[in-house]
Amino acid sequence: MNPVVSGPLLAVETSCDETAVAILSPDGRLLASEISSQIPDHRPFGGVVPELASRNHIRLLRPVCERALAAAGMSAASVGATAATQGPGLSGALLAGFNFAKGLATALRLPFVAVNHMEGHLLSPFMGAQVTRALGLVVSGGHTLLVGIDGVSNYRLHGRTRDDAAGEAFDKVARLLGLPYPGGPEIERAAAGGDPTRFAFPRALPNDDDFSFSGLKNAARLAIDKIGTADLADFCASFQEAVVDSLVSKSIAVALREGFPTIALSGGVACNARLREKLAAATGKAGLELLIADRSVSADNAAMIGHAALLRLQDHGPNPQDFDADVQPALALGIFEPLSASGT
Numbered sequence: 001m002n003p004v005v006s007g008p009l010l011a012v013e014t015s016c017d018e019t020a021v022a023i024l025s026p027d028g029r030l031l032a033s034e035i036s037s038q039i040p041d042h043r044p045f046g047g048v049v050p051e052l053a054s055r056n057h058i059r060l061l062r063p064v065c066e067r068a069l070a071a072a073g074m075s076a077a078s079v080g081a082t083a084a085t086q087g088p089g090l091s092g093a094l095l096a097g098f099n100f101a102k103g104l105a106t107a108l109r110l111p112f113v114a115v116n117h118m119e120g121h122l123l124s125p126f127m128g129a130q131v132t133r134a135l136g137l138v139v140s141g142g143h144t145l146l147v148g149i150d151g152v153s154n155y156r157l158h159g160r161t162r163d164d165a166a167g168e169a170f171d172k173v174a175r176l177l178g179l180p181y182p183g184g185p186e187i188e189r190a191a192a193g194g195d196p197t198r199f200a201f202p203r204a205l206p207n208d209d210d211f212s213f214s215g216l217k218n219a220a221r222l223a224i225d226k227i228g229t230a231d232l233a234d235f236c237a238s239f240q241e242a243v244v245d246s247l248v249s250k251s252i253a254v255a256l257r258e259g260f261p262t263i264a265l266s267g268g269v270a271c272n273a274r275l276r277e278k279l280a281a282a283t284g285k286a287g288l289e290l291l292i293a294d295r296s297v298s299a300d301n302a303a304m305i306g307h308a309a310l311l312r313l314q315d316h317g318p319n320p321q322d323f324d325a326d327v328q329p330a331l332a333l334g335i336f337e338p339l340s341a342s343g344t
């Protein structure tokens with residue numbers, strides 16, 4: 001990465017329940033990445049409470065920022081630019097981090113970059129490498145997207161979920177099982193040693209590029225009503241397999257049909273070992289390359305926001321309008337062509 005800022009870039013991410021600050025050198029090396037998770041605060045409520053998240057961000061931003069500066073061995077005075085997540089996300093939570101980073105840039109007279117959280121995820125498999133033509137599979141708690149990448153800022157949406165996101169399906173089914181939030185890692189743990197063929201869960205829209213997980217969620221609900229949590233390992237393994245099969249089969253089909261040589265996997269659900277394993281096997285068989293975001297930058301983090309910000313600066317320099325920009329909680333797919341009227 002060619003240096004485009006005079007000093008390290010400080011990036012902030014507060015779109016949901018993680019307060020995260022990262023520092024990247026002007027040539028893109030990660031100098032520090034601090035993440036303060038609020039999961040224990042939200043767990044008693046079974047999901048993220050927006051008001052609680054905003055208040056926690058306001059309280060935590062300064063100490064997390066100071067921890068990141070200390071880890072990078074520098075002071076705020078040496079920062080060369082700041083960046084923050086503009087959306088999508090919870091409005092109050094976004095406001096806390098966006099205004100913190102914007103205020104810092106204003107006070108220190110630095111460039112400020114507003115970053116789309118989904119672009120942060122999308123480009124995270126390319127950290128430390130060149131961005132090459134690829135089909136991005138972004139699987140998080142709020143989104144499930146198949147995005148063609150033809151270089152930085154050149155994206156095209158090929159598929160998305162028509163209802164629940166993959167992570168959301170994990171979270172909702174975990175809740176039905178009485179497992180704690182967030183449900184994805186809990187279901188993965190409970191699935192260990194289980195038989196993934198025991199329950200015949202549906203794989204929706206087999207001939208479509210879009211995803212759908214609400215039918216699967218309902219099938220899971222009916223099965224739980226019938227058998228309770230008696231066969232938890234088999235149940236979780238079968239449910240996980242259904243989600244993973246949908247993600248893998250559609251990504252491979254679209255990549256082959258559209259001539260993408262690479263699949264780039266990102267988002268919190270990319271931490272799932274079964275998904276990584278099955279996607280690796282399927283891409284290998286299809287002769288495709290697979291890039292997976294490092295686990296440390298798969299779930300929400302500020303390093304991916306800083307990485308996307310540096311790439312944007314490199315692509316078209318600082319945009320002074322970012323200082324006038326407001327947070328955009330529904331900024332889901334605006335950067336991905338063809339533009340769509342609503343988010344997922």
Ligand code: KG4
Pocket residue numbers: 016139140141142143166167168170171182183184185188267268269270271272273298299300
């Ligand atoms: O990207 P992320 O940290 O936040 C959003 O932008 O949404 O993704 C969080 C989602 C949650 O739904 C969580 O349950 C899911 O990622 N997740 C997993 C795993 N780890 C996190 N899903 C399945 N298996 C996992 N190991």
Ligand code: ZN
Pocket residue numbers: 117121140141267268299300
């Ligand atoms: Zn995310």
